[in-house]
Amino acid sequence: MITMSDVFENVMELAKRRGFIWPTSECYGAVAGFIDYGPLGAMMKRRIENIWRDFYVIREGYYEIECPTIAQEAVFIASGHVAGFADKMCQCPHCREFLRADHVAEGGGVKNASTMGNQDLATALATCKCLACEEVLGNVEVFGFNLMFKTSIGPDTKRVGYLRPETAQGMFVDFSRLLRFYRDKLPFGAVQIGKSYRNEISPRQGMIRLREFTQAEAEIFVHPDEKNRHPTFHRYADYRMPLLTYGQQQKCEEAVSLSMREAVDKGVIANEYLAYYVALTHELLVSIGIKPERLRFRQHLPDERAHYATDCWDAEILSDRFGWIETVGLADRTNYDLNAHAKESGTPMTVFIQYAEPKKVQRRRIIPNMGVLGKQYRNKAKAIFEALGNSTPTADGADVVVDGEKIHIPADLFEVRDEVVDIRGEDIVPHVIEPSYGIDRMCYAVLEQAYDEDEADGEKRTVMRFSPKVAPVQVAVFPLMTRDGLDTIADEITRKLHKAGILAEYDDSGAIGRRYRRQDEIGTPFAVTVDYDTKENNTVTLRDRDSMKQVRIAIDKLPETIGALVEGSVTFASLQ
């Protein structure tokens, strides 16, 4: 048996050796926080991303968009990342440790340290003690460390750009276009799978904390009053999973298994939309091969939430090495982002919601006679026009103040109309439900959980037990012997499978057992062997990776059968 602590080392060694994960640009020395996906890793990652697309794009109907990974400064000023994504840091002059300046100050009894300017904070820090060496800091400089990579756009360096720290902003800045695309109706969503960048101070833990990573994010725009009316909530109403609320965390209690219906009714999850995507996330993670017993959903503690979110849940996967890894974040971002971009850009980001019945509203309109007013007041006429609209006229006329000057407008220069008008609807700012997946962490979890060692004929066998859906190579094709035409037949079968869109790998090198083991190690779920019976009756053996059992099957049936096995609509056991 393998011990738990070995898994990480074994799986990363295998991943490196067999071409899943490599240190980046190794010939120049690797760089922390960056990795290369090798041939099999890239294939597996693509398969995981495509399963994600099945769920969000095909099933949910949220189209994928693709925005640049660099955006101009205004985008991140609006999003709050320029100000909020930066930590105020200082360096201890004694032990040279980098410290969070506000943490040190608060530890030293300074109030409101997080809202102080750099200068004030530096002054306040002079008497505080270093958290590491406990020396009094004295004269220190406070500087902002922003986790965003900064760059410049164009040859002059005036125009600042940032590498995006999340893909989400792309969906927000495209809101008006998306709204039009979805024909002005809520709810709708857009998704993006792509790279994001965070200049982590000290990334570690291999592929768990990267400076460049792949996110798959969905932004679902909903009417704020409809968050408890997800149209297909019934799909997941009875779906159960362990939920760890912040109340339970504070009391150090275990997660409790609840159905989504119960979770919403008891107020454990804020609304139906959030609960729906919590459940969908669970189903998605299980379908890529995450074991349900290693999966839980944990609610963020109030002080852990991002600046924009109200309720927030993390899907966490239990790793032998790293404990519970935050892999998916599910947040109710409310209308924070759309409001912020509307304000910063001056573009309204609202949806017009038509009422079922128009509302009758009593309204007073003041209509000036501009023909006369214009001639009489010239360049002040426009200001007077605007002021009149807000005035309370009497029978005598109206008094308005323009540029500090009080002007009396006689009653015959305007008309007061009291009327009842139909209000047909209102402009609202949608709320955003955001499931945000860390694809690299999903890849790591899949690798770690797939790794297994068992015994075959008294020998240790290393096998990656990938779900056939994510296995990079889907089937291996072997001639039993490299002669008598068996290799030719195997080659033809390989090409036939390729034509059916199946990734088949031909191998005739070495003993048959060795070839099986090679494929076991990269997690290929099925293997086809061409033997002497093949020449008699056009059948081959089909071997299952996990059970190592074989069935005979007609060559004609191969593409269809393997396709079904990979997709999961047929099990190997049912073929026996």
Added chain:
RNA sequence: GCGCCGAUAGUGUAGUGGUUAUCACUAGGCGUUGCCAACGCCUAAACCCGGGUUCGAGUCCCGGUCGGCGCACCA
């Protein structure tokens, strides 16, 4: 960034300042092989980078990079 530890073929490793740098597995070639890492012969393949000490450095010293652990950081 700090402290401690480490870095040698594709992988895992041995290596007292002094031969052609050890071994296993893997990989490639040829032969053999009738379904689970068989066998024979052959081949390829490494001292992280930069300084220093020394007649001589994989080995000792310093700095860097990467990795592990602890601290700090992780909207």
